[in-house]
Amino acid sequence: MGLFGKIFEKKSCSICNSDISLLGNRKLEDGNLCKECAGNLSPFFSERRFSTVEQVREQLASREANKESVAAFNVTRTLGGSTKVLLDEDAQRFLVTSSSRWRDANPDVLEFSQVTGCDTEIRETRTEIYRRTEGGERESYDPPRYDIAYDMYLTLHVNTPYFDEITFKVNDYRIERQGSVEFNEAERQATEIRKALAQVREDARESAAAAKAPKMARTCPCCGATTVPDASGRCEYCGGAMNA
Known part of the structure; x- marks a missing residue:
């Protein structure tokens, strides 16, 4: 079969056996995945292309079981803006979500003890500003001028079978200058999340150690x-x- 024949060859999902549309295939290491099944994987999972069918089945089973943890999750503390870190301090669990209907979104529920670290990163975006010549052509200023914006990202390092980090943008609004009100608010939120998770992680580990003593x-x-x-x-x- 030629190249074009393989492209248009009918495929079925290795998980649910449904037919996959021409542009709907998500390749696995040893099979195919439809977009519906792919949508049920963790949003923090990035190794799908290098995963086997069996590994994906295991994760989907875990994601199904996660629904019970979501249903039992009792929010005792909320951190962040549009993307929130929700804590259930009584059960020593947390989740990260940007959905207003987060229970329907089935976010991954993790134990406090699964947090291994937390990093903050400031990302700069530079977009060159051009001017128009008398002939209507676009040209650079001399020296070049740039529109500069900043975003603050937080990465939570975690110990799970399917992903090892959760990265999300902290600021909800455009940051044009470091040290601005928007920048300071994003930095405050990032610090609050980082300190809170460091504290609950330490408390969880001390509690586990005490239980084993x-x-x-x-x-x-x-x-x-x-x-x-x-x-x-x-x-x-x-x-x-x-x-x-």
């Missing part, structure tokens, strides 16, 4: 019994608080 028997100051405190730090006999 061997329990030591202590004397209850209320009843004098020697016992191991329960999960809430109370005496099993009288229910009194057993301070360390």
Whole structure:
């Protein structure tokens, strides 16, 4: 079969077996993926072209299970602007979303302990400004002039099976100058998110370490019994608080 024959060859999705339109194919390492199935993958996943059919099936199953985590997610703190970092501090989980109907969007729900780092990057965009000659032609100024704008991006480094970072733009408005009101607000939001995730990550890891530590028997100051405190730090006999 020639090149053009392969291009117009009818293809089916390796996941759902539906027919794929001419421009709707998303190539996998060993198969094809329709745009509907591709749309169910994590928005932070970027290795689709190098993934096998089995790996995509595993991720889609994980994404389906993620819906239960989204349904149970209880927002206790909201950070950011259009793109938000939502925290469920009671369950020690968070998610990143730019959707106003985020429960319908099925954003990835991650554990605080999965955060491994956080970076801020300022990106500069330079667009040359031209002028018109008497003949109506466009030419550069001498020296060249530029329209300059800045965007602040935050990258969360995370430990997951399907992606290792979440990058999003912090500022909602155009930033024309570093040090401007818009720039300072974006920097404030980025710092707030970075500090919050660093703190909850540390708290989660300390909590996990404490849970793994061997329990030591202590004397209850209320009843004098020697016992191991329960999960809430109370005496099993009288229910009194057993301070360390």
